[in-house]
Every structure is written in structure tokens, then in C-alpha cells.
Amino acid sequence: MDFFTYSQEQLFAEDVPVADIAKEYGTPAYIYSRATIERHWHAFDNAVAAHDHLICYAVKANSNLGVLSVLAKLGSGFDIVSQGELSRVIEAGGDPTKVVFSGVGKTSAEIRFALEHNIMCFNVESDAELDRINHVAGELGVKAPISIRINPDVDAKTHPYISTGLKANKFGIARDDALRVYKRAAAMPNLDVKGMDCHIGSQLTDITPFVDALERLLVLIDELAEHGITISHLDVGGGLGVPYNDETPPHPKEYAAAMAKKMQGREHLKLILEPGRAIAANAGILVTAVEFLKQGEEKNFAIVDAAMNDLLRPALYSAWQAIIPVRPRTGEVGKLYDIVGPVCETGDFLGKDRELAIQAGDYLAVRSAGAYGFVMASNYNSRCRPVEIMVDGKEVHVVREREKLKDLWKGEHKVT
Numbered sequence: 001m002d003f004f005t006y007s008q009e010q011l012f013a014e015d016v017p018v019a020d021i022a023k024e025y026g027t028p029a030y031i032y033s034r035a036t037i038e039r040h041w042h043a044f045d046n047a048v049a050a051h052d053h054l055i056c057y058a059v060k061a062n063s064n065l066g067v068l069s070v071l072a073k074l075g076s077g078f079d080i081v082s083q084g085e086l087s088r089v090i091e092a093g094g095d096p097t098k099v100v101f102s103g104v105g106k107t108s109a110e111i112r113f114a115l116e117h118n119i120m121c122f123n124v125e126s127d128a129e130l131d132r133i134n135h136v137a138g139e140l141g142v143k144a145p146i147s148i149r150i151n152p153d154v155d156a157k158t159h160p161y162i163s164t165g166l167k168a169n170k171f172g173i174a175r176d177d178a179l180r181v182y183k184r185a186a187a188m189p190n191l192d193v194k195g196m197d198c199h200i201g202s203q204l205t206d207i208t209p210f211v212d213a214l215e216r217l218l219v220l221i222d223e224l225a226e227h228g229i230t231i232s233h234l235d236v237g238g239g240l241g242v243p244y245n246d247e248t249p250p251h252p253k254e255y256a257a258a259m260a261k262k263m264q265g266r267e268h269l270k271l272i273l274e275p276g277r278a279i280a281a282n283a284g285i286l287v288t289a290v291e292f293l294k295q296g297e298e299k300n301f302a303i304v305d306a307a308m309n310d311l312l313r314p315a316l317y318s319a320w321q322a323i324i325p326v327r328p329r330t331g332e333v334g335k336l337y338d339i340v341g342p343v344c345e346t347g348d349f350l351g352k353d354r355e356l357a358i359q360a361g362d363y364l365a366v367r368s369a370g371a372y373g374f375v376m377a378s379n380y381n382s383r384c385r386p387v388e389i390m391v392d393g394k395e396v397h398v399v400r401e402r403e404k405l406k407d408l409w410k411g412e413h414k415v416t
């Protein structure tokens with residue numbers, strides 16, 4: 001559930017009419033709802049309350065400082081994949097000792113920075129990475145807390161680009177190799193073996209692969225114990241899907257409760273969850289204005305002022321996101337439109353064959369745009385990235401100003 005609802009024949013973000021925000025700050029504009037972010041985070045946190053746990057929000061889903069600061073105030077942990085993301089967490093007031101560091105390509109500089117900030121754990125993806133972390137920790141004279149990412153080889157049944165838990169993927173260590181890698185890690189002088197982790201994919205709409213993966217990891221944890229290696233936390237990654245269209249993913253409560261249930265009898269094993277999309281996606285919309293309506297030979301086009309550079313998911317994954325009018329023209333007959341942007345690519349669309357009653361000048365809202373929206377935006381076609389706004393009840397906060405033209409060539413130099 002989110003706090004973008006119709007009232008008095010127009011769309012509201014919490015207590016503020018979306019059209020008022022669009023008029024004041026211009027379009028395209030990302031608008032986030034603080035109450036929705038908090039509600040989603042609490043849904044996870046409450047569902048696992050009975051078990052020792054930490055919710056580590058996946059920063060990659062939406063790394064705006066406004067969003068991170070709201071989560072930091074709740075006491076959230078964070079899952080990061082770069083020095084940049086860790087720096088954002090710190091800047092937003094997040095606690096680095098509640099940070100797990102994921103990703104297959106951590107550089108020595110990033111490892112050093114993370115160790116200097118005392119992060120909770122490195123989620124390690126390869127033998128070579130173990131060597132590198134051991135080396136950097138040795139230079140700093142500290143012990144690095146590590147977890148090994150296990151590839152549980154379960155089929156997440158999601159889009160191939162965002163499926164990560166299969167043997168064919170670049171992520172993690174194969175189950176059959178896990179004991180050897182853990183033994184190696186345990187023998188390294190500057191590593192402290194703390195955890196086991198996995199992440200099987202994103203936008204999963206079925207609970208079974210999550211439970212299967214967890215069970216496989218628990219078997220491994222018991223096997224490690226027989227070899228004298230004690231694991232103190234289990235990080236099951238993120239990946240819970242959201243309803244973009246007619247998907248029916250389990251509710252975060254249901255998902256987290258299923259995870260906690262499997263952990264029963266393992267009081268000394270802390271449970272870590274890394275949800276990104278399930279917290280942020282439906283806490284955001286992208287508001288855009290219709291510039292022109294154009295009748296093509298076969299199709300009607302609504303040309304809007306947002307494009308693939310602002311919201312890449314439809315172009316990249318053929319992702320479907322709802323597109324709704326900010327002020328519905330009640331009683332008018334709709335037509336089918338392709339909602340397209342001004343970028344010079346046929347792939348530049350936000351939605352296809354959408355039935356809408358619209359006129360040039362109307363505002364549209366692309367729903368579920370709070371995750372993997374602005375973070376994947378680019379300046380393609382020399383377009384300034386949108387303003388980002390956080391609504392909190394009646395309050396409207398600009399959490400990122402719209403980019404200005406001169407920002408576009410900052411750091412560039414003419415050749416004389």
C-alpha cells in the first residue's frame with residue numbers, strides 16, 4: 001500500500017496535490033512519499049521482530065540522501081555496492097556499522113575506505129576478493145569481517161537480466177565449493193568469518209525460491225559447524241517483487257515471516273534482509289507533462305517531457321509501469337496511446353498501448369518509479385536529470401534540485 005491516492009478528482013502524494021508540485025517545481029519530477037517508505041520498512045522489520053535481525057536497505061534501489069536519511073532515522077542498516085554508496089549512507093546520517101558491502105568488483109581503495117569506517121561485513125564473491133580483503137586489512141592492522149556469498153543455484157523465475165542465483169550467473173561461490181572457500185577464509189590471518197549470504201534475483205513474485213535458497217544455506221551452515229566454522233549471521237539478500245501490473249508477490253510481512261520461521265531454533269543466527277525495490281518502488285512516482293498528441297499511421301503517440309534517460313526500465317527490460325492521469329478527465333472517452341519521450345531512439349517509451357483520455361498540457365504519473373528510477377537516469381541527449389521531491393504529510397521537500405545545463409558539462413574542457 002502507498003500514499004498516492006485520488007481525492008477530489010485528482011492525484012495526491014500524501015496530503016499534497018501532485019499537480020501543485022508539478023506546477024511549482026516543473027516536470028519531469030520524481031516524487032517520493034516518506035510515509036510509504038516508512039510503512040514498507042516497518043512491514044519487514046515488524047515481521048521478523050521476534051528474531052535477532054537487521055534490515056539492510058539496498059541503496060542501489062534509490063540512493064537519494066533524502067530517502068537514505070528517512071531510513072537512517074528508523075535505525076535501518078544498508079546494503080551497499082560501492083564507495084559512493086557508502087559515502088552517501090554516511091552523509092545521510094546512516095550508521096556504517098550497520099552496512100554490508102556487496103558486489104563482485106570491490107577495489108582495494110573501496111575496501112580500505114569501508115574498513116576505515118568499520119562496516120559490519122563484506123559480502124565476498126570470489127577467492128581473489130578474499131585475498132584482496134585480507135591484504136588490505138593486513139595493511140591497516142585490522143581484521144575484516146566477511147561473509148561468503150553462496151550461489152544456491154535456485155531459479156528465481158524472474159527477468160534473465162535480474163536473475164542472479166543460477167550457476168550460469170557471475171555472482172557468488174558455488175555450493176560445492178563453499179566448504180573449501182570458508183576453510184581458506186578461516187585460515188587467513190586478517191579475516192574474521194562472520195556470515196553467509198545470498199541474493200537470488202530481483203522482482204521475485206513467488207516465495208518458494210527464497211525458502212529453497214534459505215534451506216540450502218542452512219544445510220551449509222550446519223556442515224561448516226561440523227568443521228569448526230561458526231557462522232553468526234545469515235543474509236538472505238533482497239529481491240522481493242512489487243505489483244507493477246497484475247503480479248501478486250507475497251506481502252513483505254508474509255515473506256519476512258516465512259524467512260523468520262525457517263530460522264526458528266537458531267537463536268544465535270542473526271537474520272539480515274536486503275530489500276530495495278519492495279521498500280522504494282511504490283513509494284515514488286515520475287510526473288511528466290504531455291507535450292504533444294500525435295496521430296501516427298498505426299498508433300497514437302503521447303509525446304511527454306520524460307524520456308528513457310529519466311526512467312530506463314521500460315526501454316531496458318520492457319518493464320511495465322502504470323501510467324495514470326494526475327487529473328482524470330472524467331466522462332471523456334479514452335484512446336490507446338504509446339507514451340514516448342523526446343529522445344531520438346525508437347526504444348524511448350515509458351508505456352505502450354495505454355488507454356487514456358488526455359490533452360496536451362496534462363500531467364501523467366508513472367507509478368512504481370521510486371526504485372531503479374532516478375538512480376538509473378542518465379544525461380543522454382544532453383537532458384538534465386529531473387528534480388526529486390519528498391512529500392511528508394503536507395510538507396514538500398526538494399531532496400535533489402533539477403540539474404542545470406551548466407552541470408551537464410561540468411569537468412569537460414574545450415580543445416583549443
Ligand code: LLP
Pocket residue numbers: 058060061079102103162199201202203237238239240274275276277278313371372
Ligand atoms: N542485494 C543484492 C546483493 C542485490 O544485488 C540487489 C539487487 C538487492 C539486494 C536488492 O534487490 P531488490 O530487493 O531491489 O530486488 N535495475 C533492475 C534491478 C536490479 C537489481 C540488482 N540487485 C530493475 O530495475 O528491475
